[in-house]
Amino acid sequence: MNNKRLGGQTVALQTPPSVLSFSNIGGKFEGEGPLASYFDELNEDSFFGEKTWEKAESAMQKKVLQRALGKANLRPGDLDYILAGDLLNQCIGSSFSLREFGIPFYGLYGACSTMGESLALASMLIDGGFARRAAAMTSSHFCTAERQYRMPVPYGSQRTPTAQWTATAAGCTILSDDGPGPYITHVTCGRIVDKGITDANNMGAAMAPAAYSTLSAFFRDTGTRPEEYDLIITGDLGELGHGIVREFFQKDGVDLGERFQDCGLLLYDRENQDMHAGASGCGCSASVLNGYLLTGMRKGRWKKVLFAPTGALLSPTSSFQGESVPGICHAVSLSAER
Amino acid sequence: MNNKRLGGQTVALQTPPSVLSFSNIGGKFEGEGPLASYFDELNEDSFFGEKTWEKAESAMQKKVLQRALGKANLRPGDLDYILAGDLLNQCIGSSFSLREFGIPFYGLYGACSTMGESLALASMLIDGGFARRAAAMTSSHFCTAERQYRMPVPYGSQRTPTAQWTATAAGCTILSDDGPGPYITHVTCGRIVDKGITDANNMGAAMAPAAYSTLSAFFRDTGTRPEEYDLIITGDLGELGHGIVREFFQKDGVDLGERFQDCGLLLYDRENQDMHAGASGCGCSASVLNGYLLTGMRKGRWKKVLFAPTGALLSPTSSFQGESVPGICHAVSLSAER
Numbered sequence: 101m102n103n104k105r106l107g108g109q110t111v112a113l114q115t116p117p118s119v120l121s122f123s124n125i126g127g128k129f130e131g132e133g134p135l136a137s138y139f140d141e142l143n144e145d146s147f148f149g150e151k152t153w154e155k156a157e158s159a160m161q162k163k164v165l166q167r168a169l170g171k172a173n174l175r176p177g178d179l180d181y182i183l184a185g186d187l188l189n190q191c192i193g194s195s196f197s198l199r200e201f202g203i204p205f206y207g208l209y210g211a212c213s214t215m216g217e218s219l220a221l222a223s224m225l226i227d228g229g230f231a232r233r234a235a236a237m238t239s240s241h242f243c244t245a246e247r248q249y250r251m252p253v254p255y256g257s258q259r260t261p262t263a264q265w266t267a268t269a270a271g272c273t274i275l276s277d278d279g280p281g282p283y284i285t286h287v288t289c290g291r292i293v294d295k296g297i298t299d300a301n302n303m304g305a306a307m308a309p310a311a312y313s314t315l316s317a318f319f320r321d322t323g324t325r326p327e328e329y330d331l332i333i334t335g336d337l338g339e340l341g342h343g344i345v346r347e348f349f350q351k352d353g354v355d356l357g358e359r360f361q362d363c364g365l366l367l368y369d370r371e372n373q374d375m376h377a378g379a380s381g382c383g384c385s386a387s388v389l390n391g392y393l394l395t396g397m398r399k400g401r402w403k404k405v406l407f408a409p410t411g412a413l414l415s416p417t418s419s420f421q422g423e424s425v426p427g428i429c430h431a432v433s434l435s436a437e438r
Numbered sequence: 439m440n441n442k443r444l445g446g447q448t449v450a451l452q453t454p455p456s457v458l459s460f461s462n463i464g465g466k467f468e469g470e471g472p473l474a475s476y477f478d479e480l481n482e483d484s485f486f487g488e489k490t491w492e493k494a495e496s497a498m499q500k501k502v503l504q505r506a507l508g509k510a511n512l513r514p515g516d517l518d519y520i521l522a523g524d525l526l527n528q529c530i531g532s533s534f535s536l537r538e539f540g541i542p543f544y545g546l547y548g549a550c551s552t553m554g555e556s557l558a559l560a561s562m563l564i565d566g567g568f569a570r571r572a573a574a575m576t577s578s579h580f581c582t583a584e585r586q587y588r589m590p591v592p593y594g595s596q597r598t599p600t601a602q603w604t605a606t607a608a609g610c611t612i613l614s615d616d617g618p619g620p621y622i623t624h625v626t627c628g629r630i631v632d633k634g635i636t637d638a639n640n641m642g643a644a645m646a647p648a649a650y651s652t653l654s655a656f657f658r659d660t661g662t663r664p665e666e667y668d669l670i671i672t673g674d675l676g677e678l679g680h681g682i683v684r685e686f687f688q689k690d691g692v693d694l695g696e697r698f699q700d701c702g703l704l705l706y707d708r709e710n711q712d713m714h715a716g717a718s719g720c721g722c723s724a725s726v727l728n729g730y731l732l733t734g735m736r737k738g739r740w741k742k743v744l745f746a747p748t749g750a751l752l753s754p755t756s757s758f759q760g761e762s763v764p765g766i767c768h769a770v771s772l773s774a775e776r
Contacts, residue, residue: 104566104567104568105518105567105568105569105570109542111568151759152759154755154756154759155759180443181627185547187528188753188755189527189528189753189754189755190525190527190547190549190751190752190753190756191547191751192751192752192753192755192756195630195751195764195766196751196756196761196764198630199630199632199764201630202629202630203629204447204627204628204629205627205628205629205630205766206546206548206555206558206559206627206768207546207547207548207549207555207751207766208544208545208546208547209523209528209529209545209546209547210544210545211528217544217545220544221544221559224562224563224566224568225562225566227566228442228562228563228565228566228567228568229442229443229566230442230443230449230562230566231443232443289519289542289543289544290542290543291540291541291542291543292533292536292537292539292540292543294537413528413529413530413533413534413545414528414530415526415527415528415530416527417492417526417527417530418492418528418530418534421489421490421492421493423534426533426534426537428533428543428545430544
C-alpha cells in the first residue's frame, strides 16, 4: 500500500472518500454578510436559546450535526466516528454537544485548522477501511472567544487594525466510502511553523508561514501546480496573512492569482461590515466550506478545490509568558470527480 | 478490507503495528513512588530548568520525544506523524514542545485518555498504509493543572478525599509497521458517557461509566473474555472510579479479578505517599505505559495487555456553569505476538 504515501507530508487516498452531506450555521453578522444565502440556519440570538455563550456554541455543533445527519437520512448510529474540536478550553464546544449522540469520538485540537484536520483524519480512517462513514465538525463563537482570549465582550475594548473577527458559526461534513462527491483525493498534514511573531492580535501574519509551508509541500508532493486548481483557499488568514502567503509564492516565481482566496475574506462584507482584517475562528472556514464551497462544487462552479485552513497554536498563558505564536496548516484536496 | 471493522466500536488491525521504542519522564513524587526504576529520567526540579511550569511541561514532552527517537536510532524526519495533546488550555504543552522538530502533527484533545487516543489513531494511520512510523505522546504537570483547574499551588488549598494527584510526567511511544513488539492488535474508540456527576473533585466516579462502556464494547466486539488478558488496565480512575468499574462488571456476572488494575493506583505508594484517591493526568497512564508496562511486556511478564485510559471532558468554565462531567475512554489491545 506504499503508493498512498507520496513522500513528504502528503497522502493520496486510493478510493477517495465522498462528501455525503454537509451543514452549517451562523449568527447575526454571518447573516448580514455576502454568504448569508449559503447557510442552513442563521440565528440572531447569540445565545442560540441557551443560558451561556459556551452552551450556545455546543448547541450550534449539535444543530449542524443533526442537520448533516438529516440531509443524508442517517441516524447517529450510522456514523462510525466523529472527529471534532473547537477553540474553547478543553474543547467543551465539542464534548458537550456530542453527549447525547453516542457516536465514537476522537477529540482534536488544531485551533482554526480543525476543519482541515478533522477532514484529513476522517478521510484516512475511511480509505484505510476502518470506517464506512465519519463526520468532521468544528465551531467558534465570537463571545466565547473574546472572553477567553481577549476581554469580556461587555468591556467594549477597542480592537487593533490587524485584529480579526471570530465567526459565530459551525460546520459539519459527513464523509462516506461511497457517494456523489465531491471527493477528498489528497491530504497534507502540517508541521508547526513559528517565525517568532509575538503579537497575538496579528494571527494572520503568525499563521502565514505555516500556510506557505503546507501549500508548498502539497504542490511538491503531488507534483501539481496551482493552475491545476480552480480554487486554493486558506481558512482565516485575513487580509494581512493572505497577502503574506501570496508574496511568499511570488518570491518562488509562482503567481497564485485570483484562484487564491481566504474564507476569512469571504464571510463578511469587506466594505460595509467593519471586521478589520477579516473573519477568523474554527467556524469561519468550517461554515464557508460546508455552505458556499461544497454547494459551489456540487453545482459545478469549481471542480478542484484545495482547502487549507490554518491554526494559531497559542494560548493566553503562552502569550503572557512572552512566547511567540506557533502556526499549523492542514490541507485537503477536493475534486468533483473520483 | 471490511474485516478490519469488527462492528461496534472496535477495529482489528490487519498488520498490527509494533512498538519501536518508548520513553517516559517524571518529577519528584514519581521518583519517590514504587515505579521509580521504570523511568528514563526523574527530575527533582518542578521547572525542569525552565522559567514557568507551562514551559516545563513542554520541556518534558521534548525530552521524551528525543529519548524515544534516540532509543530507536531515528531522527525527527523519520517519523511520518506525531499525534499528541495535553490538558493545558489550547494544548500548549504539545504545540510548544514540537516547534523545533518539524514532524507532521495532528493535535488531539482527549484529556487523560490522550495516550489511548494517540496510540489508536497512530496505529490506524500505520495499518492503513498512510505512515511507516508515527509517535504518540502526552504529558501532565501537577502545578500547571492545579493552577488551571483548581487553585494556584502556593495557596495550599486543602484537597477532598476523592481528589486525585495530577502526575508530573510525560510519555512517548513510537510505533512502526515493523518491529520487535509489543504489537497493537485492536483499538476501540470510546463514546462520551455522562451520568450526571457534577463534582469536579470526583473525576474517578465521573469517568467510570465511560471505562465500563468502552471495555464492555471491546469484549463484545472482539468476542473475548477478560480472562484472556494478563492485564486490563485503566488510566487514572483512582480508587473510587476503579472500584465502580469492577462493580459494574460484577453486576454483569464478570469478575475482573487481580488482572484489573489502574495506572493511577500504581504510580504512587498508596501507604506512604498521601495522594488521596490516586494519580491522575494524561502523564499518569502515559508514563506508566511507557515504562513499567511496555518494559514488562518486553520482558515477558505480560503477554496480552488491554490499556484503556479515560478522560474527563470538562473545563473549569463548564463546571462553573453547573454542567456535569462527560467521560470518554479509548482502548488499545497490546500483544507480545503478532
